[in-house]
Each structure stands twice: as structure tokens, then as C-alpha cells.
Amino acid sequence: MKKVLSGIQPSGLLTIGNYIGAIRQFVEMQDTHDCYFMIVDLHAITVPQEPEKLREQTESVAAMYLASGIDPEKAVVFLQSQVRAHAVLGWIMTTLTGMGELERMTQFKDKSAGKESVGAGLFVYPSLQAADIVLYNADLVPVGEDQKQHLELTRDLAQRFNHRYGDTFVVPEPHITDVGKRIMSLIDASKKMSKSDPNPGAFISMFDEPDVIRKKFSRATTDSGREIKYDPDNKPEVSNLLEIFSIFSKVPISDLEARYEGQGYGALKKDIAEAVISVLEPIQARYRDIRQSGELQAILKRGAEKANAVADATLKRAMERMGFLL
Numbered sequence: 514m515k516k517v518l519s520g521i522q523p524s525g526l527l528t529i530g531n532y533i534g535a536i537r538q539f540v541e542m543q544d545t546h547d548c549y550f551m552i553v554d555l556h557a558i559t560v561p562q563e564p565e566k567l568r569e570q571t572e573s574v575a576a577m578y579l580a581s582g583i584d585p586e587k588a589v590v591f592l593q594s595q596v597r598a599h600a601v602l603g604w605i606m607t608t609l610t611g612m613g614e615l616e617r618m619t620q621f622k623d624k625s626a627g628k629e630s631v632g633a634g635l636f637v638y639p640s641l642q643a644a645d646i647v648l649y650n651a652d653l654v655p656v657g658e659d660q661k662q663h664l665e666l667t668r669d670l671a672q673r674f675n676h677r678y679g680d681t682f683v684v685p686e687p688h689i690t691d692v693g694k695r696i697m698s699l700i701d702a703s704k705k706m707s708k709s710d711p712n713p714g715a716f717i718s719m720f721d722e723p724d725v726i727r728k729k730f731s732r733a734t735t736d737s738g739r740e741i742k743y744d745p746d747n748k749p750e751v752s753n754l755l756e757i758f759s760i761f762s763k764v765p766i767s768d769l770e771a772r773y774e775g776q777g778y779g780a781l782k783k784d785i786a787e788a789v790i791s792v793l794e795p796i797q798a799r800y801r802d803i804r805q806s807g808e809l810q811a812i813l814k815r816g817a818e819k820a821n822a823v824a825d826a827t828l829k830r831a832m833e834r835m836g837f838l839l
């Protein structure tokens with residue numbers, strides 16, 4: 514079975530962008546792959562986090578994984594900070610990374626733009642991400658398109674290490690779906706939908722109530738024309754809505770275009786909201802049950818035990834090859 518590793522930062526409440534680009538793929542892959550799904554809390558602190566909020570958001574992402582269908586009997590679900598090998602190999606990978614390589618990362622440019630002060634962690638975290646992936650010998654990494662550049666860096670670093678110290682790491686491939694690889698903000702279709710967007714109207718949270726979802730879609734920006742056509746270059750807003758609709762309704766985009774031909778945006782927006790609500794409502798109900806059950810801690814502990822066993826073995830192999838005394 515091919516190995517799969519991926520994770521999400523507990524940097525806010527998850528959005529349907531995270532669900533579409535990441536979690537939905539995790540659920541699909543767990544039956545056919547050897548999967549490791551983590552909550553990357555060490556990544557979340559690359560921007561300041563209040564301790565209470567970090568704790569709550571970490572539990573919330575873990576519970577949302579389970580509520581969305583990730584089964585801890587099939588996949589290893591764990592917190593990155595409970596596997597200390599990430600920090601050690603992260604440092605090792607940082608020493609293999611060129612400043613120029615990090616300077617080219619568009620996510621760093623986007624996340625640091627306009628900020629008065631930016632932590633060094635935000636700059637170097639792609640090297641930690643490389644360590645996260647190679648620790649589990651992952652063949653595939655399901656991600657949204659925004660992470661593709663980081664994955665390319667991971668591949669370069671794994672190959673560099675192997676070249677210098679002998680074959681140690683598997684060189685992973687990104688696994689990116691065609692539809693839904695980059696869900697855009699509902700307000701500004703030039704920006705991706707992000708959980709840390711200061712404007713909540715820009716995203717649909719996995720926790721939004723039905724009426725909030727209806728309101729957000731009805732206020733979503735659309736161009737002045739009326740034609741409902743999938744054309745990301747010329748009609749990015751409508752194309753984004755069609756992608757979301759197609760994923761949540763499981764109806765191909767071409768069928769949706771035909772269904773709404775000659776109708777205005779109003780009908781389309783109403784129906785998208787209902788399609789999203791019908792998927793999110795049962796997930797939200799399961800989420801509440803999981804949080805109330807008090808079982809989360811034990812599930813994460815079991816996951817960390819399994820993850821530590823694999824990660825420690827890889828770290829040991831890498832450090833021995835580098836000449837560390839162990």
C-alpha cells in the first residue's frame with residue numbers, strides 16, 4: 514500500500530476550502546492507502562497564537578477530521594507536537610535549505626505581505642514541512658494547489674539528502690485533484706479562501722449555521738453579466754461557485770451549466786447554499802457528538818504512539834547517516 518501523509522494547521526476554524534482541498538481527499542484515500550493525518554500545530558505558531566485558542570482550535574481540527582469521516586482505525590490521526598522527531602528533522606532539513614529557495618515561496622510572500630514584523634518561523638517552515646513528510650516515507654501528499662510549491666521543495670530536499678548521505682528518504686509526489694484544487698474567497702476571487710481571512714464573509718466555515726451559509730452565498734461577489742458558465746479566466750467568481758456546487762452536489766460542472774442556462778445568479782446561489790448545508794449539517798452533528806464523547810484525547814494519544822514509532826526509526830536512520838553519535 515502506498516503511504517500518504519498530510520496535515521492542516523489549527524490556525525482557525527476550518528473552511529470548506531480545507532475540506533475540499535484536503536479532508537475530502539483524506540477520507541477517500543484512507544481505504545486504499547497507509548495514511549497518516551496530522552494536525553500541524555508546530556506550523557500554526559509561525560504566526561502568533563493565543564494559548565487557549567490554540568488548544569481549542571487543535572481539538573477542533575482533530576474532531577472535524579473524525580466528523581468528516583476519517584476513521585482512526587484506518588488512518589493514524591495525531592498532533593505534530595506530540596512527535597518530537599518533527600522538530601529535530603525539521604532543523605536538519607533547514608540546514609539543507611537555501612535562503613533563495615525559501616525566498617521564492619509564494620506563500621511566504623502572501624502571508625508576510627503588509628506585516629510590520631514577520632517571525633523567522635514563517636520563513637523556514639517549508640523545511641519543517643519537508644521533514645513532516647519524509648519522516649513517514651510518504652509516497653503521496655494530498656494537498657490543495659497552494660501547497661504545490663512547498664511539495665517541490667520537499668522533493669528537492671529529500672533528493673539532496675539522499676545524494677549527500679545515501680538513499681534515506683522516499684521522494685514524495687503531490688496528490689492534487691482537478692476540481693477544487695484552489696477554492697477562492699467569496700468576496701475577492703483573486704485570493705484563495707483562507708481560514709485566517711479577517712473577513713468572515715470571504716469563507717464558509719465548516720461550523721457555519723444554515724442561515725449564515727445562505728447569507729454568505731447570497732452576498733458572494735459575481736461579475737455584472739448573467740451567464741452561468743465555467744470560465745476561470747474571464748468569470749472567476751461564477752467559476753468558483755460552480756466548482757463548490759459541483760463538489761458538494763456531486764453533479765458535473767457541465768450539467769450545472771446546462772441546468773442554469775438562462776437563469777440569473779440568484780437561483781444558482783440559493784441552490785449552492787442548500788447543497789453545502791446538506792453536506793455540512795450531518796458533519797456538524799457528528800462533530801458535536803465527538804466533542805461531547807471525551808474520546809478525542811485517547812484517540813490522539815494512540816495516534817501519536819503509532820506515529821512516534823515510524824518517525825523515530827526514520828530520524829535514527831537519517832542521523833546515523835549524517836554522522837551523529839546515537
Ligand code: AQP
Nearest residue numbers: 521522524530531534535656657695696706707708709
Ligand atoms: N482555498 C483552498 N482551496 C483548496 N485547498 C485549500 N487548502 C487550504 N485552503 C484551500 C488546503 O487545506 C490544507 C490545509 O491547509 P493549512 O491549514 O495547512 O494551510 P493553508 O493552506 O495556509 O490553509 P488556510 O486555510 O489558508 O490557513 P491559514 O489561513 O491559516 O493560512 C492544505 O492541503 C491546503 O492546500
